[in-house]
Amino acid sequence: MHPKVFIVTGLSGSGKTMALKLLEDLECEVIDNIPISLCPHLILEKAKKHSLGIGLDLRTRDFSAEKFHDCVAKIRKRNTVAVVFLDATTQVLCARYRETRRGHPLGNAACIEDLIEAEKKLLKPVQDRSDIVFDTSALSPPEMRSKLQKSLKIPSLQLWVYVLSFSFRRGIPLQSDFVFDMRFLPNPHYETDMKILTGEHSSIQSYLMKYQAFSCFLENITLLFTSSILPSYTQDRRLNCTVSFGCTGGRHRSVSTAEIFARSLRENENVNVKIYHRDL
Incomplete structure (x- = not known):
């Protein structure tokens, strides 16, 4: 046919x-x-x-x-x-x-x-x-x-969520729907053994997860998106959502947050997720 x-x-x-x-x-x-x-x-x-x-x-x-x-x-x-x-x-x-x-x-x-x-x-x-x-x-x-x-009777297309990390020095990504400032966290850049790493490394992610402020932030933002924002986007037939995380250099805190947040979405939501680290 x-x-x-x-x-x-x-x-x-x-x-x-x-x-x-x-x-x-x-x-x-x-x-x-x-x-x-x-x-x-x-x-x-x-x-x-x-x-x-x-x-x-x-x-x-x-x-x-x-x-x-x-x-x-x-x-x-x-x-x-x-x-x-x-x-x-x-x-x-x-x-x-x-x-x-x-x-x-x-x-x-x-x-x-x-x-x-x-x-x-x-x-x-x-x-x-x-x-x-x-x-x-x-x-x-x-x-x-x-x-x-x-x-x-046309099936819906799956929602795409784009998770971005960036450096505030180079400006906020213009395509962002939501922007979160991760500079409230301790900066791994000042830790000698972590300075040369990026937020993609498990050591940086583990370092940030030790802080209650970060764990609380991650829990709340994941709940916000999975229970409210993304279902609303799907209901309105919106096809994409861009969530951006920024820090000073765009190498540690923002990158780790983007990586961990993306994993949380994949575990909790039937959505397509892509990660971009703009300033690595």
């Missing part, structure tokens, strides 16, 4: 861009608003190895309900297809247009409600023959992403 093709259509302003972004995040190849006559040929070429997300609506060149149905019928001959129609109430769509100040694809009019109602009438045949009709009226962006993913 060929990879699946998701055709996303619906009312302008109902969330097509967000739906396509979700598909892109879930490793689908995404194409938006290409001429409808080109869709079957493009999908025949593209859908051999990867699932596709195709966006088609009134802004698409030559769009009509008849051409849309013909396009879907041709694609179904060679692919597994799910047509997703995004809907919303007129009141909600009016509020979204006023907020974004975008023009309606049917033109300009003093009363945006009339244009939305006309669009609903034009797209009623498309909605009636869609596989999934999804109302976005009452959903926040995270809720929409979550419910849409469940409707499309």
